[in-house]
Amino acid sequence: MSRYCILGAVLLVTAGLCGCGDATPKRGPIRGTVTVDGEPLAAGKVRFFALTGGISAEGDIQDGRYEIPVERGPTSGKYRVEIVTEKKTGRKVPDRDAGPGEMKDEIVNVIPPKFNRDSTMQIDYDSGAGTPHDFSLKTK
Template structure:
């Protein structure tokens, strides 16, 4: 009988420890820093005066925040608040690829080929971007980009 009482006591103690550990974990999760509030972002992108038919726009943080990317369709893009960037400064990279009509070796599968594509957006708008914006917590965060295929850098209406 005494052995059974010790076993029951041990089970009660183990359950108590697990319960306390669970309560502490829940309190810690509830107190965790959620980080800065994300913001919705939208805009229009033109290339040589025409809406960019398709592509992507990426906002890469300059201050350690999380990056955000959107698909461009018919010259417009939108990023919902739930996945949008936090307030801060961002470098902007805009890309749009087009098939060249050639097949090339797959970079990871040597026996396979893939369609070759090239970026129709000049490098100074992506890999060597000079575009930057500032996302704010109290603004509309609409950022239009007027890109050109000439060497001239795109203009923006606001956001520096």
């Protein structure tokens, strides 16, 4: 056996021993409440966008509460937060994903852009803390 084969085998074993740690980031559950002008948000979505290399997450809001389970939760880090609630306007608009002349219901976000598209809301999330993250939106 050549010394190159032996060296290659030693490098493979060494690389395998060095890679024994768990490289998968630890996700955690996240929960909390969302109110708009003091009232629980009936329905919507809360989105957490990773700012520091974490894993982003999204969950449904029902009756002012949201809960994202650990398997879909974020990892520890800093996140930008968006809250959206969409509703139909009653109008029809062209459907750009369908054929010519096809129409679809117009849907708009009723939460002001400063809480979603233009959001500056941020949280520091610790996947092991279990601390709720509540959001109180003021539109008036």
